[in-house]
Amino acid sequence: MPVTIQVNGVSHALDATPDTPLLWAIRDHVRLTGTKFGCGMAMCGACTVHVDGQPTRSCVTPISAVQGKAITTIEGIESAVAQAIQQAWTELEVPQCGYCQSGQIMSATALLEKNRQPSDADIDAAMAGNICRCATYVRIRSAIKQAAEQLA
Amino acid sequence: MRRIRSNKHQGLVSSRRDFLKLITTAGAGLTLAMNLPLAMAAESTAAAGVDFEPNAFVRIGTDGRVTVLMKHLEMGQGTFTGLATLVAEELDADWSALVAEGAPADASRYNNLLFGTVQGTGGSTAMANSFMQMRTAGATARAMLVAAAAQRWKVPASEIQVSQGILSHSASGKSAGFGELAELAAQQPVPDVQSLRLKDPADFAYIGRSLPRLDRGKTDGSALFTQDVQLEGMLTALVAHPPRFGASVKHYDAAKALASPGVVDVVQIPSGIAVLGHDFWSAKKGRDLLSIDWDESVAFTGSSADMLHKYRTLADQPGAVARADGDAVTALASATTVVEAVFEVPYLAHAAMEPMNAVALVNAAGCEIWNGEQFQTVDQSAVATVLGLKPEQVKINMLLAGGSFGRRANPHSDYVIEAVLIANARQGTPVKLVWTREDDTRAGYYRPMYVHKVRAGLDASGNPVAWEQRIVGQSIGTGTAFEAFIVKDGIDSTSVEGASNLPYQIPNLQVELHSVDNPVPVQWWRSVGHTHTAFSTEIIVDELARAAKQDPVDFRLKLLSQHPRHHAVLKMAAEKANWGAALPAGWGRGVAVHESFNSFVAQVAEVSVQENGSFKVERVVCAVDCGLAINPDIIRTQIEGGIGFGLSAALLSEITLKDGRVAQSNFHDFQVLRINQMPAIEVHIMPSAEAPTGVGEPGTPPIAPAVANALSAATGQRFQRLPLKLNS
Helix, strand or coil: CCEEEEECCEEEEECCCCCCEHHHHHHHHCCCCCCCCCCCCCCCCCCEEEECCEEEEHHHCEHHHCCCCEEECCCCCCCHHHHHHHHHHHHCCCCCCCCCHHHHHHHHHHHHHHCCCCCHHHHHHHHCCCCCCCCCHHHHHHHHHHHHHHHC | CCCCCCCCCCCCCCCHHHHHHHHHHCCCHHHHHHHCCCCHHHHHHHCCCCCECCCCCEEECCCCCEEEEECCCCCCCCHHHHHHHHHHHHHCCCHHHEEEEECCCCHHHHCCCCCCCCCCCCCCCHHHHHHHHHHHHHHHHHHHHHHHHHHHHCCCHHHEEEECCEEEECCCCEEEEHHHHHHHHCCCCCCCHHHCCCCCHHHCCCCCCCCCCCCCCCCCCCCCEHHHCCCCCCEEEEEECCCCCCCEEEEEECHHHHHCCCEEEEEEECCEEEEEECCHHHHHHHHHCCEEEEECCCCCCCCHHHHHHHHHHHHCCCCEEEEEECCHHHHHHCCCEEEEEEEEECEECCCCCCCCEEEEEEECCEEEEEECCCCHHHHHHHHHHHHCCCHHHEEEEECECCCCCCCCCCCCCHHHHHHHHHHHHCCCCCEEEECCHHHHHHCCCEECCEEEEEEEEECCCCCEEEEEEEEEECCCCCCCCCHHHHEECCEEHHHHCCCCCCCCCCCEEEEEEEECCCCCCECCCCCCCHHHHHHHHHHHHHHHHHHCCCCHHHHHHHHCCCCHHHHHHHHHHHHHCCCCCCCCCCEEEEEEEEEECCEEEEEEEEEEECCCCCEEEEEEEEEEECCCCCCHHHHHHHHHHHHHHHHHHHHCCCECEECCEECCCCCCCCCCCCHHHCCEEEEEECCCCCCCCCCCCCCCCCHHHHHHHHHHHHHCCCCCECCCCCCC
């Protein structure tokens, strides 16, 4: 019995068991690899996607839980907020190794979609679930603020 | 979803273009193919017309694209951008035409000039060893393009100008782009290196500017890491590793695993039992269903607590002498004041965001590997040995690495060998080995645990007269191919670096080492020995200053009069941090200065201590002297990141063993720094005309002692252990 998920506006009937984490469905079945595997237990945020607009750790979300929901990955974000975030990320040269940055951008985009003027505390609260071992945090904070200013 | 079943690609993947084809035929590979970061775009231009390849590092296409072949791994440190800057500078290229492409494993062309005959990235050497080489590569290409223009236009070469990728001759009004002259340039004789004139630094157009990075694709998910490689017919492998170091498989039952959906095969290899599936989740579920009886008769069953006890006992006894100036023992005996401390630092995992992984394909022709490859010729040689191949039959594709911090330069090629042995059992099928975070945390190759015992003495005037330091811990170099270079007369230089070359003017100074033999796998970890020597030495120097009732900055400056670069960065950091200015109640300020990898870094940390006994690092002001600054913004990013990485170890991270088992498994118990713990950081770069040195590692060592010294200033407590904790 295939499970159908909708990723970036496209439906995919998957030959996968219902307990398959959304992360691996996206990566290994839909074959979009921008969403990253970091920990497998929602501790690092590298796998963050949007499910009906909500930032969601795909590594602990079974595909059975997201049938009929709109899943957006880093490859599919295109809102004004997302573009402002990506532009600020590039202008401030946020990424170093880059591996966690899809997740960082998905979390940052979700934050600004809800809160166009986040304080430092708001940024910490929204982004503390996203680990960056290169510690690009100083620039992540600056880039979120720069994107917020651009959108204002 | 489409599962790739055909396996028409039986031959060894022979070129990157074949790799591109493989990827484009693998399901939704179009996305990947369009966005391959390293080389694919350049490859497509290479097909048309004749490229100009004056040397192993530069290729100019007829479309004007300038491809720089990268002998060093891009793992976030900005090396692609830095090396390309050197080429573009001497070539007078248009920066927007530059493309980075990973070089193959070939030490005859791509060795690290500071590593002897080894091709690899580490020790913050990429810029230092490439500075003249890459500039020369660019200058060679430029000279040949100029010769081509002179021939075509029939004008003297000396009258031709080059700027931003355009050659021009003002008298005749002729001009042409690199691409138009590429074919003719390829026919020019390669000039003798002696005839090339590299630019005067005053004429640098790119060096010293913060050019945009070349490792793009990191904001839209298109950058390709090993984890993202998809090849036709590829299987994913997970390995069940032994629960203790030194254990092996006695017996296993794979029936349940093999019956699990999506599992294709189960293979025993020396490091454990591999389960191969069509995808990660199938392989993971299969691995969970394995029944394994481990032989732990010779396994390591030690605990960190016992090891610490043993280390501390050893620290009371004389060790092998790494440095001996004067007579420290006698001087200590006659010192007016003696400070003494025993420092402890734990094992640490590298915990790169991309857990270890590698893709391998083995067939009759040889072996091909896709990897965030940091140690090309070491891995190539190790793989050739285990598979019984010649090194040239092992082809390595260097992909971007999702961090490494040293881990992907494993002197034993551990995870790479694991991948090729699994692939060897399924010849003709590409296999992606994926370690989970738990595998990555528990399989070892840690920064070793160390104990330092330091005794230092002042005379009646408050001048340091004696210093005795004993370091106890495992040797990283022993038993590796690097032993002859790293270990001399029983001293592993990576165990004592930063202490054996202590810069302070102290007449009687002795540094000793006990190298302990434990079967816990250890390896270099961002800044290696400096991770612990900076911690102990810079805390003791602060304690000496306190005992001498002197300001810690002034005290250091006096002792560094013979070391102008240490002196200058310390002065700069103190000035920029407004050292001595009042702080809010409960705050403290601390300083540390340390040289590593020929770069000099001073940091001033400010901490706030809350009533409830918690504390926060609020601000770090840093001064760095890394010689000529090639790309100031990348230097700042590396120092910011190095501080953040060091803060994880200073505040949070610890690997411990209990009865031989690693107690931690994932980011909940091996904690690392998060954004809410990141201080504000200022980085100031010392103007310098010295040859450039590295910045990947030197930002890390000073932060732990700077924070410890700040906490001492705020609380009066002493700190001798990492991660730092306040006494309640």
